[in-house]
Amino acid sequence: MGAVSCRQRQHFRVPTPRKCGNIQGPLARGWKSLWCGVGTIRSGLEELWELQGHQEPLRPAPLLLEKTLSEWPVPQFISLFLPEFPMRPVRRQQQLKILGLVAKGSFGTVLKVLDCAQKAVFALKVVPKVKVLQRDTLRQCKEEVSIQRQINHPFIHSLGDSWQGKRHLFIMCSYYCTDLYSLWAAVGCFPEASVRLFAAELVLVLCYLHDLGIIHRDVKMENILLDDRGHLKLTDFGLSRHLPQGARAYTICGTLQYMGERAKDGG
Structure with missing residues (x-):
C-alpha cells in the first residue's frame, strides 16, 4: 500500500x-x-x-x-x-x-x-x-x-x-497520522536513544521479512509510520517481492531521491 x-x-x-x-x-x-x-x-x-x-x-x-x-x-x-x-x-x-x-x-x-x-x-x-x-x-x-x-x-x-x-x-x-520523515522534519535531530530504538526495530522487521524470503525494496523514512507509543510500523509493500532462497531481483526501483548517482544512471 x-x-x-x-x-x-x-x-x-x-x-x-x-x-x-x-x-x-x-x-x-x-x-x-x-x-x-x-x-x-x-x-x-x-x-x-x-x-x-x-x-x-x-x-x-x-x-x-x-x-x-x-x-x-x-x-x-x-x-x-x-x-x-x-x-x-x-x-x-x-x-x-x-x-x-x-x-x-x-x-x-x-x-x-x-x-x-x-x-x-x-x-x-x-x-x-x-x-x-x-x-x-x-x-x-x-x-x-x-x-x-x-x-x-x-x-x-x-x-x-x-x-x-x-x-x-x-x-x-x-491509520497512523505520523511518519518518521514528518517527525524528523518537525523536531530536527533525533536523540541518540531514539535513533537506537528506531534502528533496532527496523533491523528486527527486515530480518523477519528476509527470513520469509521477502524484500521490501523501498525502505525510507516516509514509509516508516509511528504508532501512538512511538514504535515503528513499516508500510508500503507496493514494490516488495517474494523470492525463493538464493534468487535475485534485477529491476531498478525505489525512490529517486534516495539513490546514488550510479543507480540513477543504471550503473
Missing part, C-alpha cells in the same frame, strides 16, 4: 511498462475517477468535490454488485484481480465514510476513512484498474496484497482488508 505520509516523492520502475492494447478510452483522472463502485465512499467524494468549489452536476455510475456472486463466470475485468481482490457486498462498502485525503501519488490515492460498523479509522488506498493494466503492474499489485496477508509482526503496518469494485482496487490498513 502507498505510504500514508502526505509527503510524496518520485517513484519509478525499469523497464518501462508495456501498454495494454485492450484498454479503451481515456484514463480517468482526479477525484471523479473514484466515484464508480465505491458505495457511500462515492458520496463522500462528491461532498469533498463540492467543498473544493466544483459545482458541476454529479451523475454517479450504478453499483456493480446487483447480481449474486454465484452467477459466474465473472467478467475478465473482475477475474483478473482475483483472488487477492475479492468482490465485497455493497453493504460492506456503505459502512465507510471519507474523512479526508492522506496522499495522492502515481500509483493511487490514499484516503482517511471511518468504518462506521467498527467505529475505527483506517487508511484506504484506491487504485484504478485501468492504470494497473496500462502500466503492466498487475502481478506486482497482487503480490503486494499476497505478501501483506502472510506477514504478522508488531513493527509492520498490517493489512486490514482488500477488495475490488467495478473500476478500482481497494487496500485498507490501520
Whole structure:
C-alpha cells in the first residue's frame, strides 16, 4: 500500500511498462475517477468535490454488485484481480465514510476513512484498474496484497482488508497520522536513544521479512509510520517481492531521491 505520509516523492520502475492494447478510452483522472463502485465512499467524494468549489452536476455510475456472486463466470475485468481482490457486498462498502485525503501519488490515492460498523479509522488506498493494466503492474499489485496477508509482526503496518469494485482496487490498513520523515522534519535531530530504538526495530522487521524470503525494496523514512507509543510500523509493500532462497531481483526501483548517482544512471 502507498505510504500514508502526505509527503510524496518520485517513484519509478525499469523497464518501462508495456501498454495494454485492450484498454479503451481515456484514463480517468482526479477525484471523479473514484466515484464508480465505491458505495457511500462515492458520496463522500462528491461532498469533498463540492467543498473544493466544483459545482458541476454529479451523475454517479450504478453499483456493480446487483447480481449474486454465484452467477459466474465473472467478467475478465473482475477475474483478473482475483483472488487477492475479492468482490465485497455493497453493504460492506456503505459502512465507510471519507474523512479526508492522506496522499495522492502515481500509483493511487490514499484516503482517511471511518468504518462506521467498527467505529475505527483506517487508511484506504484506491487504485484504478485501468492504470494497473496500462502500466503492466498487475502481478506486482497482487503480490503486494499476497505478501501483506502472510506477514504478522508488531513493527509492520498490517493489512486490514482488500477488495475490488467495478473500476478500482481497494487496500485498507490501520491509520497512523505520523511518519518518521514528518517527525524528523518537525523536531530536527533525533536523540541518540531514539535513533537506537528506531534502528533496532527496523533491523528486527527486515530480518523477519528476509527470513520469509521477502524484500521490501523501498525502505525510507516516509514509509516508516509511528504508532501512538512511538514504535515503528513499516508500510508500503507496493514494490516488495517474494523470492525463493538464493534468487535475485534485477529491476531498478525505489525512490529517486534516495539513490546514488550510479543507480540513477543504471550503473
